[in-house]
Amino acid sequence: MSKTVIQYVLSRLSEIGVKDVFGVPGDYAFPVNDAICADKNMRFIGSCNEINAAYSADGYARVKGLAAINTTYGPGELNAISGVAGAYAEHVPIFHLTAQPSRELQRDRAFVHHNLGGGEFETFYGMVEHVTCARTIVSPENCVAETERLIAAALYHRRPVYMAFPMDVPDQPVLGQASPVPQPQSNPASLEKAVNAIVDAVTRAKTACVLPGILIARAGLKPEATAVIDASGLPFAAMIMDKTALDETHPNYIGLYDGRLTDESVRAYVEGADCVLSLGALWSDFSTGAFTAKLDKSKTINVMLHSTRVGNTFFMDVEMKDVLNALAKRLPKRTDLKGPKPADLGAPTGAGDDKITAEALYPRWSRFLKPDDILVAETGTSSKGLCVAKLPKGATFHNQTLWGAIGWATPAAFGAAVAAPDRRTVLITGEGSHQLTAQEVSQFHRRGLKPIIFLLNNNGYLIERLLCKNGETYYNDLAQWHYHLLPQALGCDGWFTARVATCGELDAAMKKAESGGTGVYIEVVTDKYVAPPIPMKLHNDTAALYKA
Ligand SMILES: Cc1ncc(C[n+]2csc(CCOP(=O)(O)OP(=O)(O)O)c2C)c(N)n1
Numbered sequence: 001m002s003k004t005v006i007q008y009v010l011s012r013l014s015e016i017g018v019k020d021v022f023g024v025p026g027d028y029a030f031p032v033n034d035a036i037c038a039d040k041n042m043r044f045i046g047s048c049n050e051i052n053a054a055y056s057a058d059g060y061a062r063v064k065g066l067a068a069i070n071t072t073y074g075p076g077e078l079n080a081i082s083g084v085a086g087a088y089a090e091h092v093p094i095f096h097l098t099a100q101p102s103r104e105l106q107r108d109r110a111f112v113h114h115n116l117g118g119g120e121f122e123t124f125y126g127m128v129e130h131v132t133c134a135r136t137i138v139s140p141e142n143c144v145a146e147t148e149r150l151i152a153a154a155l156y157h158r159r160p161v162y163m164a165f166p167m168d169v170p171d172q173p174v175l176g177q178a179s180p181v182p183q184p185q186s187n188p189a190s191l192e193k194a195v196n197a198i199v200d201a202v203t204r205a206k207t208a209c210v211l212p213g214i215l216i217a218r219a220g221l222k223p224e225a226t227a228v229i230d231a232s233g234l235p236f237a238a239m240i241m242d243k244t245a246l247d248e249t250h251p252n253y254i255g256l257y258d259g260r261l262t263d264e265s266v267r268a269y270v271e272g273a274d275c276v277l278s279l280g281a282l283w284s285d286f287s288t289g290a291f292t293a294k295l296d297k298s299k300t301i302n303v304m305l306h307s308t309r310v311g312n313t314f315f316m317d318v319e320m321k322d323v324l325n326a327l328a329k330r331l332p333k334r335t336d337l338k339g340p341k342p343a344d345l346g347a348p349t350g351a352g353d354d355k356i357t358a359e360a361l362y363p364r365w366s367r368f369l370k371p372d373d374i375l376v377a378e379t380g381t382s383s384k385g386l387c388v389a390k391l392p393k394g395a396t397f398h399n400q401t402l403w404g405a406i407g408w409a410t411p412a413a414f415g416a417a418v419a420a421p422d423r424r425t426v427l428i429t430g431e432g433s434h435q436l437t438a439q440e441v442s443q444f445h446r447r448g449l450k451p452i453i454f455l456l457n458n459n460g461y462l463i464e465r466l467l468c469k470n471g472e473t474y475y476n477d478l479a480q481w482h483y484h485l486l487p488q489a490l491g492c493d494g495w496f497t498a499r500v501a502t503c504g505e506l507d508a509a510m511k512k513a514e515s516g517g518t519g520v521y522i523e524v525v526t527d528k529y530v531a532p533p534i535p536m537k538l539h540n541d542t543a544a545l546y547k548a
Helices: 005-015 028-037 048-063 074-091 103-107 123-130 144-155 186-203 216-220 222-232 264-272 318-331 358-366 381-386 409-419 431-446 462-467 483-489 502-512 533-540 544-547
Strands: 020-023 041-044 067-070 094-100 134-137 161-166 208-212 236-240 251-256 275-279 298-304 307-310 312-314 374-377 396-398 425-430 450-456 497-498 520-525
Touching: 005 028, 005 144, 005 161, 020 028, 020 048, 020 409, 028 094, 028 161, 041 431, 041 497, 048 067, 048 074, 048 094, 048 123, 048 396, 048 409, 048 431, 067 123, 074 094, 074 123, 074 236, 094 144, 103 533, 123 134, 134 144, 134 431, 186 275, 186 298, 186 307, 186 312, 186 318, 208 264, 208 374, 216 222, 236 264, 251 264, 251 450, 264 502, 275 358, 298 318, 298 520, 358 381, 358 502, 374 381, 374 409, 381 462, 381 533, 409 425, 425 431, 431 450, 431 483, 462 533, 483 497, 497 502, 502 520, 533 544
Parallel strands: 020 041, 020 067, 067 094, 094 161, 134 161, 208 236, 208 275, 236 251, 275 298, 374 396, 374 425, 425 450, 450 520, 497 520
Antiparallel strands: 298 307, 307 312
8 A cells, every 4th residue: 555645754754763753733733743643663752842842853863863843834833943943053954844734725825823814825934944955845746756855955964854744735645756865975086086185184294183073973974983093093182062073082082172262282282283184073163262273274174074175175076984984994003193181170179068169060070971971061151161071981962062042952952862761861051041941851751761950050141141241230130940849840750859059969969860760850059150161261252252
């Protein structure tokens, strides 16, 4: 029996690894909602709202490579757009399956709910153009070819795609056939030239290092990139957005490179190198220490997903995977290059009734992390303190460094936990960010997931206090919530919750959290201006960041 339109789409998504669809149901979307629930290989993961669904899908895709959301027409899909835009900026592929009124209602320009009221039905399709790499309105005739086109686009660009289903379409038999669109191959001649140029530059360099980037993680090429390091013996550093693209326990890791904001020995090594081989790093403002990273373009190489730059020469039509595989075979092994040892946050200070300072908190968090942990760090002071921590083997650091939407981390952590229920998910978020999306905490418990959540309560938007003209301006103040009581109100029965304001209380709560077995929610209370070094340096030189 031939498949229906929606059965075809779901079966293809399942084949490429999407097993869960985050979303909020709605009447126009019922045929899609029903089909997901009826599909034995799929789960509909209800979210509290659509932006949270998009953030959860984003977290899921960072762990699993791909994700999907399902929303209803109009208000539902528009709620998701901001989250989808973040995924677009950060190269996270999400399939957005949304709904429309039936083709008959559209033809009649009917005056229907969820429409803007003008009888125009392609408005929302138009709105997603800039935050998706491909989009379509599905029909029985175009379904197969369009599904394959969108899958190919999402995998090629590692960015979101959008499929709208008029309500009468999902249950129609699918018409036509198409084969999966193969991903492009490298042009052999360009590949040869690009690899020759890289091997030549690295071999001639007296000192060299690698900056492994986020696109390695997005393309699932960690083994290939690790093989380049192993074969070449080159030291490597990481920028914030790229943190944990490769394991930080690797003997060649030299530490975080954030321009002048972090370890001077790492900066001196990277900027002093004759050749810097970047593998898919994206050099945003926060990744480059507010543009204080000073890298001479003529000495840098950047291997991107489908092109490579060596100095000022571009090589087009070369696939990152092919370049990495060739480099692992052809780069000579360097045994003469020794970079600095990666700094560690050191021993935590404070005990007993001592207040929780930055020197007490960040080293404790660093020591708390275990191999294979998924650490989701929210935009704010906490992620800028945590990025300096050296993470254990297999542990991954997730942060929205470029898009930087506060509220992302809580639902993203939920999505990551759905994607990898056997790994420990640790969420660290400021309280101001948490206020945007805190209700998603309830979804962890609903799915039997046991995250460890640290909520940093520093009485306001601290990172903004540090970056604006006058930190005391009242727009940086917040409604005071009893954060540690949220899990109970949100139905997380049996969780361990605590509110800690001293080092002794924090130690006791962390010990309890380590014993596992339940979800954990710890509200960490500090003074208003307790901040780690990077935000303090940004505070001291906001002009470098804003050029204003
Ligand atoms: C969606 C969105 N709205 C506003 C901002 C601006 N913003 C950036 S950080 C921040 C405050 C974060 O405060 P909090 O989560 O409490 O962390 P803290 O820095 O206090 O530790 C705000 C409002 C943003 N990045 N994203």
